Amino acid sequence: MTQRDTKNNLNQQDVNKPIYQADYQDDEIDLRELIKVIWDYKWLTVALCTLAIIGSVFYALNAQEWWVAKGKVIAPQVNDVAALYAQSNKVSAILNANDLFNNDNDNNNNTKQVSKELVELFEPETLFKNFINAFNSSINKKNFxxxxxxxxxxxxxxxxxxxxxxxxxxxxxxxxxxxxxxxxWMKEINATFDSKTSEVALSFRSATKASSAELLNEYILFIGENVKQNQVEKFLLFVDSAKNELQVSLSMTEQRAARELAILLQKTEYAYQIASHSGLVEYKTNLNKEDELFQINLGEKALKAKINVLKSIQDLSVLAPSLATMAITLDALNKLEFADDRSFIPYRYLEVVEEPLNRAAPKRALIVILATLLAGMLSIFIALVHYFMTKKQEN
Known part of the structure; x- marks a missing residue:
């Protein structure tokens, strides 16, 4: 083989050789070499971890402590709201027993709807739902x-x-x-409803162990009173509305009955005058038609007696029987005595509120551990970067 052929073979080998092989060998990192690099920079790791431990311990010891008190409640029972529940049923019974609008289906349905809403005001489920909503209300949290x-x-x-x-x-x-x-602070006051168990978990976060439980108990009482006040106000509003409706209906019915009495009296007087002028003294049958305006067939004597009776009428319920029913109902509503039931509780404790055993924050051990790990990772990163930069400059 000539010298020229040998040179060509060498050049061909260089062409077939992968172009990344040399670079790959240069960039390859030996695990033992990596461990050696980390070990060589061990004092940097020790220094950074020591600083991290000192700093994290100082922060953890001086950070604001937070404690979370917790409790669990469920829906109340009827005996928890017995007095107000009984009052709502009493008012409902008064409205239903005295059917004011026998001939008016719309008004009758309206009365039944009002009665239903009255009873529902103090239903345990309604009160418990209102308690949860009021507990999570931003306005109530702010006011408290x-x-x-x-x-x-x-x-x-x-x-x-x-x-x-x-x-x-x-x-x-x-x-x-x-x-x-x-x-x-408002974000840490929560009532969480569990649909599976129908339980509500209550929580309140505060700066001290004792105050967290105290504040949660105070807030629960505050919300309970708030729910009671709102429901009682609605109840009294329903009662006042029923009274006003009755009063208006009573007044209008009295005016209508008085007007009917006046017309009847005037028609009877006209009939008396006609009977007197015609000499019709005694009652005559088949004298008047059914649609006759004046009943002169009664005769002068009967018409005179009828006039005297009509003038003596004082109780208009004779002409409008519904007046008596409305008067009785209105009187019953006015005589109601509303008790201020201080035992009203729109919830029932499943787990009473007690002082928390552990802090919610800061997690001191976790802070120190995480800070130390981060410092160690940072030191390793610095060591590797410094090593590769130094090696590159040497090459």
Whole structure:
């Protein structure tokens, strides 16, 4: 083989050789070499981890503590709201027993609907649903916290002032800080309904162990009173509405009956005059037709007696029997005595509220562990970057 053929074979081998083989061998990392690099930078890892431990321990010990008190409630029983439930049923019975509108189906249906709504006001399921909604209401949370001494003490400790109602530009920052803290506290007041068990888990987060349970109990009582007040106001509104409706109906029926009496009296007087002028003294049969305007067939004596009787009528229910029914119903509603039942409870405890055993935050051990792990990972990253940069510069 000539020298030229040998050179051509060598060039052909260079062409067939993969172009990435050399680079691949240069970039290949040996695991032992990687461990050696990490070991060489062990003092960096120790230093960063030590700083992380010190910093995380300092932060964990000085961070604001948060405690979450919890409780569980279920729907109340009828005996928990017995007095108000009995009153609503009593009013419903009064309205249903005295059927005011026998000849008016629309009004009769309206009366039955009002009676149904009255009873439902103090149904255990209705009260419990209202309790959950009121517990999670942002307005109720805000009203409770703004008047609570523990929340105000926390604001004072954080040097956050309660903004005035007047919106001034100078108070903008103070108002913003206040709203941030207020919203932060409000988010930690929760009632969570479990559809499978029909239980509701209540929770309230506070800055101290004792205050968390105390605040949750106070808030539960606050919401219970709020539900009671709302339902009683609705109940009294229903009763007042029924009274007003009865009063209007009674007045209109009295006017209608008085007008009918006046017309009947006037027709009888006209009939008396006709009978007197015609000499018809005694009763005559078949003298009047059924649609006759004046009943002169009664005769002068009977018509005179009828006039005297009509003039003596004082009770208009003789002409309008519904007046008596409405008067009885209105009198029964006016004589109702509404008891302030302080034992009213729109829930029943399944688990009473007690002081929490463990902090919700900060998780001190977890903070230290995570900070140490992050510091270790950072030190390894720095070591590898420094090693590869140094190696590249040497090549």
């Amino acid at each position: 916290l703004e008047k609570n001494s523990a929340f105000l003490a926390y604001l004072q400790a954080q040097q956050i002032s309660v903004p005035s109602k007047e919106r001034r530009a100078s108070d903008q920052e103070s108002r913003q800080n206040y709203l941030m803290v207020l919203n932060h």
